[in-house]
Amino acid sequence: MASSSRIAANSTIMRTSELIITAFNALKGNILRTLLTMLGIIIGISSVILIISLGQGATASITNEISSFGANLISIMPGAEQFGPARGAASMLTLKHSDALAISDAKIPGIANVSAQAGTRAVAIANGENVNAQISGVEPAYAAIQSLDVQTGAFFDQGQVDGLAPVAVVGPTIVKDLFGVGSAPVGKLIKIDGKPFRIIGVLKAKGLSGFVNPDESIYLPITTVMKTLLGQDHVDDIMVTADSAEAVPQVMESIKGLLLNRHRITDPKQADFTIRSAQDAISTLGTVTGVLTALLSAIAAISLVVGGIGIMNIMLVTVTERTREIGLLKAIGAKRRDILAQFLIEAVVLTVSGGLLGMALGTLLSYLISSAINIPFSISVTAIVLAVGVSSIVGIIFGLYPARKAAGLAPIDALRFE
Amino acid sequence: MAPALISLTGITKTYATGDVDFPALRGIDLEIADGEFVAIMGPSGSGKSTTMHIIGALDTPTSGTYRLGGKDISKLDEDQLAEIRNHDIGFVFQSFNLLPRTTVQKNVERPMMYAGVTAAERRSKANQALKLVGLEDKAGNLSNQLSGGQIQRVAIARSLVMTPKLILADEPTGNLDTQTALHIMEFFRALNERGHTIVLITHEEDIAAFAQRRVKLKDGLIVSDSGEFYDHAH
Structure with a gap:
C-alpha cells in the first residue's frame, strides 16, 4: 500500500513537471498574446515591488538621518502636543x-x-x-x-x-x-x-x-x-x-x-510644551510610510485583479480554441483532474512568469530611482516571495473557472467541436 | 464458444435536440470477438458515429448494455470511462490526432502519462511503437512537421502503447489520398494479423474491404452483417 501511494506521488510530480513544460510550450506558441496577457500582472507586481522597495529605502534613509543626531535624543518644544510635526510651535513663548x-x-x-x-x-x-x-x-x-x-x-x-x-x-x-x-x-x-x-x-x-x-x-x-x-x-x-x-x-x-x-x-x-524623542520620530515615520505603502499597495492590488481578469479571459479563449485538443486528451484517457491540472498549471505558469518579469522590472526600476534620488536600494526576500506567491494565487483564482470549464467538457462534444 | 470481447445488447441512444428527441440508435445488438477486424459502415446519420462513441466509451447509451471484455461499462461515470479508454481502447481519429506544439515522442507517451507509467518505461514503449510504424527517426519532430500519412502512423503507434483490448479507428483514412490511405490500411491489416482487435468506422467500401467483417447501419439499426459471429448469436 505504502509503495503504491509513493508511486502515485512520484507520478503526480512527474506529471506536474511534464505539464509545466507543456504549458510553457503552449504559451511560447503565441508569444505576443502571452506577453499582452501577462502585462497586467507584470505591472501589478512591479508596482508592488517598486513601492515596497522605495518605501523601505526612504524609511531607511530618513531613519539613518534621525539616528545620526542620536537615537538617545530627546527634544522639548514649546507649545501643546499636536498632531504632525511641531516645528511651527517655535513661535510660542512657553x-x-x-x-x-x-x-x-x-x-x-x-x-x-x-x-x-x-x-x-x-x-x-x-x-x-x-x-x-x-x-x-x-x-x-x-x-x-x-x-x-x-x-x-x-x-x-x-x-x-x-x-x-x-x-x-x-x-x-x-x-x-x-x-x-x-x-x-x-x-x-x-x-x-x-x-x-x-x-x-x-x-x-x-x-x-x-x-x-x-x-x-x-x-x-x-x-x-x-x-x-x-x-x-x-x-x-x-x-x-x-x-x-x-x-x-x-x-x-x-x-x-x-x-x-x-x-x-x-x-x-x-x-504647554511637547517632549519628543528621535525614537518617536522614527516610529511615527514608520507609521506614515507603512500607511502610505499599504495605500499604494492596495492600488497595485487592483491592477493585479485587473491582470487576473485578463488571464481568465484569455484562458477562456484558450479553452475554446483547444476544445478538440481537450477532446483528444479525454479520448486517450485524461480524467477531469488531468485536464483541470493542465489548464490550471498553464494559468499559474502564465501568472508566475508575469510575476517574475514584474519582479525583475520592479527591481530594475527601484534600483534606478533609488540611485537617482540617492536613497539606499534594498530588495527584500519578502518582495520576491510576495511576487511569486501573489502571482500564483492570482493564477489559481482566475485560472480555476476556465480550467473547470475545460475539465467539464464531454469527450464527444469536445471531439465534434468545429 | 469464447465470450465476445465487445457485446452490445439492445443499445439505444437518444439525443435531446431542443423539443424533439432524436433517436440516433434504436436498438443495436452486436458482438465482436477477440481478434476480429470489423468495419462499421453506413451513410451519415446512420448512427455509425454514435456506435463508435459508445464502443469507444466516449459516451454512454440511453438504454441497453455494453460489455467490454465481459465487464459492463454502460453505467460507469466519466472518470471510470476515462480509465477504460486509457487502458482498454486505442484511438485513431480522422483528424486532430496529435497534440500541437508537442513532439511525436511526447504524443505517443501521453496515454502512458495518464496511466502513471514511469518516464523510462514510457520512453522505451514509445520507441518500440514508433519503430513498429517506421517512424522512430521522427520521434523529436513536432506534429506540424509530419505528412498526413505520418500523423496517422503516429496515432497508430500511440493507440498501441497501452496494449489495449481494442483499436478503434474512426475514418482513419478520411483525410488521406488513395495511395496513403491504402498504405495506412495495410498497417491495420498487419496489426490485426498480429492479433489486435480492430473496429473501423468508415463509409468507404474500398477501405471497409480490408476488414474481415462488415456491419452496415441505417437509421440507427443494423441492416446487414457479413460476420458469422452475428449469425450465430441469432
Missing part, C-alpha cells in the same frame, strides 16, 4: 532658558547632556564679504549632543555662556564663503546683525544632519543670542541626550514631571 538650566540642575538620572537652543537667520560680515547664515545660540553641551567636532580653536565653554561672551564658532562653509579656502579665521572678528563677535573655533565639515547643516551655521553662546541679538527670554527648544536608548522613556517622564511642576500645570494634558 519655554524659558531657565527651564533648560533647571533640567540640568535637577540631576535627573540617565541624562547625559542638556542644551537649550535659540536661533535666527542673520547676515554675517567679515573680511569684506557677507553671508546669510543660520545663527544658533546653544550651550557647550550642544557640541556633544550634535557630535560637532572643532577643527581649529575651541567650542565656547560654560564660563563664556555665563558671561554672555561675544564669541562665535563657525561652520566650514561659512569660513570658506567669508575668508576663502585654506584661511585661518580663528581670532578674527565677524559682524552678525551689526554686532562684533570674535571667532574662537572652526567646525569640521559634517554635512546635513537631521534638519540642520552645521557647516552653514554659526554657533554663539545662547545667552548672548537671547540678550544681544534677539532680546528675548524664551528659547526655541531644549535638546537632551540620555545615557542610552533604554533610558529615554524614563528621562522623558522625569523631564515632563519637572517642567509641569515648574509651569504649575497639574493636568499633564494641559502641558
